[in-house]
Amino acid sequence: MRTERTIVITGAAGGMGYPFVRRFLDNDDTVVATDTSADALDRLSAEMASDRLFVKPADIAKAEDCDTVADLARETTGRVDVLVNAAGFFPVQGFLEMSVEDWRKIVDINLTGTALMCRAVLPLMTGRGWGRIVTIGSASVNEGVPGQTHYVSAKAGLIGLTRSLAREFGGEGITVNLIAPGVTITPAAAKALPREIQEAQIERRAIKREEKAEDLVGATFFFASPDADFVTGQTLVVDGGLHMD
Numbered sequence: 001m002r003t004e005r006t007i008v009i010t011g012a013a014g015g016m017g018y019p020f021v022r023r024f025l026d027n028d029d030t031v032v033a034t035d036t037s038a039d040a041l042d043r044l045s046a047e048m049a050s051d052r053l054f055v056k057p058a059d060i061a062k063a064e065d066c067d068t069v070a071d072l073a074r075e076t077t078g079r080v081d082v083l084v085n086a087a088g089f090f091p092v093q094g095f096l097e098m099s100v101e102d103w104r105k106i107v108d109i110n111l112t113g114t115a116l117m118c119r120a121v122l123p124l125m126t127g128r129g130w131g132r133i134v135t136i137g138s139a140s141v142n143e144g145v146p147g148q149t150h151y152v153s154a155k156a157g158l159i160g161l162t163r164s165l166a167r168e169f170g171g172e173g174i175t176v177n178l179i180a181p182g183v184t185i186t187p188a189a190a191k192a193l194p195r196e197i198q199e200a201q202i203e204r205r206a207i208k209r210e211e212k213a214e215d216l217v218g219a220t221f222f223f224a225s226p227d228a229d230f231v232t233g234q235t236l237v238v239d240g241g242l243h244m245d
């Protein structure tokens with residue numbers, strides 16, 4: 001098992017971000033954590049209480065912000081071994097009520113922002129023969145979701161981003177994979193998604209319980225590990241067996 005790696009995690013102050021940060025810190029890795037809010041990152045730092053955790057507020061939809069996150073990694077250890085893209089935003093909004101700005105904002109955060117973070121970090125990953133990009137997509141792409149057309153379209157785009165980057169950087173020993181969670185009861189999802197949608201998901205799963213942020217930690221850590229050296233361009237659905245392809 002590799003330890004003492006440099007891990008960049010976006011959306012680190014979110015529901016999934018916390019257990020991701022904790023898992024890598026527990027592995028003796030150094031974590032560069034980013035999210036939009038400095039206050040939220042301060043709360044994360046206080047909770048984690050680790051001198052191997054470094055935080056940087058950034059809006060991943062802005063290329064210059066992504067560069068400041070890469071700069072912090074460069075100043076801290078001079079490299080990035082693993083990028084975990086967990087930042088996302090998933091409002092519910094009818095298609096005909098969406099303005100062009102609404103559409104662009106959601107695509108900017110969920111798809112373009114993820115690409116911009118990859119672009120900022122890859123120069124710190126290449127040239128060393130090993131690297132990992134793990135992105136949190138969404139199992140919603142398998143069947144679509146009314147009221148989340150912008151979000152589901154953006155998350156579907158991440159499949160193309162993942163496969164194309166996997167091919168472009170495979171020769172560098174860099175793998176690129178996507179995890180597709182089902183409805184996961186983080187505070188943000190509990191607020192955004194009606195209770196009926198949450199319960200309908202549980203009913204259709206093979207494993208009939210709520211999905212929690214901790215359920216995504218194992219898959220994320222696996223893709224980031226040497227155990228997954230020969231796995232790239234893949235989408236792993238982690239939804240308790242709702243979708244089976």
Ligand SMILES: NC(=O)c1ccc[n+]([C@@H]2O[C@H](COP(=O)([O-])OP(=O)(O)OC[C@H]3O[C@@H](n4cnc5c(N)ncnc54)[C@H](O)[C@@H]3O)[C@@H](O)[C@H]2O)c1
Pocket residue numbers: 010011012013014015016017034035036037058059060061085086087088089090109113136137138139180181182183184185186187188189
């Ligand atoms: N919770 C679910 O049901 C569910 C299901 C499938 C996929 N996902 C995906 O999992 C990831 C984590 O979701 P979560 O439930 O922990 O939500 P969350 O809202 O708790 O976490 C997402 C984090 O991303 C951050 N973020 C939003 N816009 C950003 C931006 N422009 N720049 C930087 N950071 C930004 C938010 O501040 C937040 O802390 C997201 O990518 C989400 O789309 C969630």
